[in-house]
Amino acid sequence: MGAQPRTHLTRSEEETERIARDLGAKLGVGAVVLLYGDLGAGKTCFVRGLASGLGIDPEEVSSPTFTLVQEYRGRVPLYHVDLYRITPGEAGELGLEELTASGVVAIEWAEKVDEMFPSGIAVRIEDRGEEAREVRIGSLQL
Numbered sequence: 037m038g039a040q041p042r043t044h045l046t047r048s049e050e051e052t053e054r055i056a057r058d059l060g061a062k063l064g065v066g067a068v069v070l071l072y073g074d075l076g077a078g079k080t081c082f083v084r085g086l087a088s089g090l091g092i093d094p095e096e097v098s099s100p101t102f103t104l105v106q107e108y109r110g111r112v113p114l115y116h117v118d119l120y121r122i123t124p125g126e127a128g129e130l131g132l133e134e135l136t137a138s139g140v141v142a143i144e145w146a147e148k149v150d151e152m153f154p155s156g157i158a159v160r161i162e163d164r165g166e167e168a169r170e171v172r173i174g175s176l177q178l
């Protein structure tokens with residue numbers, strides 16, 4: 037992604053998904069999407085859009101409750117990782133780097149592992165009240 041962060045104010049879940057779908061359509065093997073935001077911000081919603089852009093039925097995407105990594109088969113595989121329940125130390129031992137060899141990796145609660153992915157695409161989502169969300173997409177450094 038370019039150095040310029042992009043900020044979107046979305047007004048619905050569908051709108052957030054659309055932005056994510058446009059991003060997903062541009063991604064290939066090795067891409068890592070680092071998702072930041074509180075519980076309920078819309079990270080999983082964003083992953084649903086990414087899936088759609090990768091040719092995966094978005095309905096396949098759910099919040100992994102006990103599974104840390106879910107794999108969906110599309111144009112390229114999408115690995116959906118949710119680190120909510122584990123510590124940064126545990127997260128570091130999952131071998132997430134290896135997934136980048138074969139697919140796109142989307143990580144919720146990315147702050148626990150982002151040091152491992154300096155070239156990841158950072159997606160920060162903030163609740164702006166009711167159905168409004170601020171979605172910022174940029175490189176990790178920004």
Ligand SMILES: Nc1ncnc2c1ncn2[C@@H]1O[C@H](COP(=O)(O)OP(=O)(O)O)[C@@H](O)[C@H]1O
Pocket residue numbers: 046047048049050051052073074075076077078079080081082099144166167168169
């Ligand atoms: N603009 C929006 N974008 C994304 N989600 C939204 C938006 N407005 C309301 N929501 C709601 O916020 C919640 C986001 O949930 P989810 O994607 O599971 O969050 P997270 O994975 O960050 O915990 C959903 O209930 C969704 O319907």
Ligand SMILES: [Mg+2]
Pocket residue numbers: 079080099118144
């Ligand atoms: Mg989630």
